[in-house]
Amino acid sequence: MTATEISKLVGVTRATVSNWRKRHDDFPKPVGGTEFRPVFDWNAVQTWLADRGQDATDAPILSLQTELRSALSSDDARILLAGLKPSDSGWVSSDPATTDAVSGVLKTLAHAAEVEGPRAALQALADHAHGGEQNVGLYRTPELVATLMAELLEPLHAGPARVLDPACGGGSLLVAAAERGATELYGQDISETQAVLARLVVQAETEVDADIATGDSLHDDAFPGLEVDAVLSSPLSVRDWAADRVHIDDPRWAYGTPGRMDSDLAWVQHALAHLRPGGRAVLLLPAHVASKASGRRIRGALLRAGALRAVITLPPRLPQLLWARLNPQIWILEKPDTDAAVADSVLLVDTAAGEAAQSGAGDAVDWPPVAETVRRVWSTFVEGRAAQAEEPNVSTVVRVVDLLDEEVDLTPGPRVRLAIDPEIVAVEADTALSRLRATVAELADASEAVGQVRQISGATWRTATLSDLASGGAVRILRAQPSRSTASDDEDLRLAITGRDIATGGPASGKIKVEPDSLAVEVAIGDVLVPTVRGPRGQAFRIGGPEEEGIALGPNVQLVRTDPQRLDPWFVAGFIGGIDEGPSLGTTAIHSALHRTRIPLLPLAQQQRYGEAFRRLHQLRAALAQAGEAVDQVAEVMTTGLVAGALEPTAGSATHEDIGNPRGGSE
Structure with missing residues (x-):
């Protein structure tokens, strides 16, 4: 398995896998490939990831690619592809002298086609026949x-x-x-x-x-x-x-x-x-x-x-x-x-x-x-x-x-x-400016609110890890269970919130398969949602609200559910998002070792005061993001209008000093 395929399975970037290799001496050594495109033993990589709390998704196509590399040469794969015939169980080879290796590949091919579709499975076989490069499909169209x-x-x-x-x-x-x-x-x-x-x-x-x-x-x-x-x-x-x-x-x-x-x-x-x-x-x-x-x-x-x-x-x-x-x-x-x-x-x-x-x-x-x-x-x-x-x-x-x-x-x-309508552009400009003024006001209010703190001498708290708190029943830490079903009908899928949704601040966008004999983990109001892997600029958490209530928990996200009589969710979320969790598995992503996060043991009333401060800081970040989006919208609409001749500056909007200043404003 290549480093790129490992990154896809784990949900990190290719650079992260490269950093794992450089920073961790115990990362599995290559078992083949080339210096620039090494191949690793997937079982060894899975064991290494499991020791660090990383889960890998079951991916039939990647399993097929791994088996093809280990069982067939490119020439063998080309011969197999040319002689494939459909059958009730998937495909069979027209070669009467089919080897055990080919039989194994055909079985894996049939499973991958059943789960991911025939096109993806056959494309993997064709890529291997071309020499194993995954960008060989020269005319592949999404x-x-x-x-x-x-x-x-x-x-x-x-x-x-x-x-x-x-x-x-x-x-x-x-x-x-x-x-x-x-x-x-x-x-x-x-x-x-x-x-x-x-x-x-x-x-x-x-x-x-x-x-x-x-x-x-x-x-x-x-x-x-x-x-x-x-x-x-x-x-x-x-x-x-x-x-x-x-x-x-x-x-x-x-x-x-x-x-x-x-x-x-x-x-x-x-x-x-x-x-x-x-x-x-x-x-x-x-x-x-x-x-x-x-x-x-x-x-x-x-x-x-x-x-x-x-x-x-x-x-x-x-x-x-x-x-x-x-x-x-x-x-x-x-x-x-x-x-x-x-x-x-x-x-x-x-x-x-x-x-x-x-x-x-x-x-x-x-x-x-x-x-x-x-x-x-x-x-x-x-x-x-x-x-x-x-x-x-x-x-x-x-x-x-x-x-x-x-x-x-x-x-x-x-x-x-x-080819734009000046009246429409003018309305869009007014709307964008109104939104900008509103977001700037919200940002000012949020910045005032976060200032309600005072100095104290260094606090000496007793703390406990989330793992210990979970053992004592103060919190529950939940993750979505990976599906083993091969069903792919839309009615078998549920809307789910993913780690990417939390990191980017977007709405729930994932889909998960619901097993007939099990229930999906559903988000409740007050749940703390934490990405399993997040970038250094991504959001560290999200508190479940009415928009998330009842949505299923998706991949690459953990859920912390607090006992409201013992722990304030905003208090817990603030410490999850604000404490350095120690060495990460890569510089391009922060692995959230949630169970090691330490939470101060404070009375509930004091927790709630801290929780309110963390909530205000969260609102400040959100207000800044909204103001940035409003600025971009104003700049885009007005630039378009000025360039297209649909808008013009009003009289007196510039002075000779403004125009002569290379920095764009009067001094």
């Missing part, structure tokens, strides 16, 4: 993005009956198309392993028998002359696609011959060439396609023909995309129909800077509101209601003639920000 792209095919005249993906990778887009009514699926991939994977995934997850070919679609099209209702694809963007190998009179280049650095525009025209008149293509492309100078002639030809209907910028940091450092875009194209009028406008959507995209923490993106926004504005636009498809700071409809300038820049962001 399932949520694939679902949105398939939904953007609707409505077509008769439904997307026949769909092609000329760079199908693992088949996620073909599966999404089948789930929305596609009855004929065609795919091609340059990697033989990926093509086999796509065939198996489609076979396992749909009832459609897909026609999957191996080869380079741009140079060796496996389906010449095929016309489909829709093309769905997430092709790999390359710096040089060997343009000199194609004929200049290739009928696919109806909008111009792509240069050797313009592989994305070659894929665009390849997709259009395979569409029937009126058919639709939805492609996931890197953002530079919309503005790259070498592609402006082809972009202009696409616009003039009415082939390009929408450009949609997605949020950055989407997981599993090779272009994670860029803003990926969805391009929607339609094959011009000679019997229909030429489209004279294009929908431009920018979700990258919207509130929905920014609501995630770290690398996460709150995807549902992003997808809903895209679906809403696209369906409104395609129904002919262009005015309703324009939403402030989200989308705008631009006439083709206005896009045909010297650059033919189709990047949505600048045009979306300029």
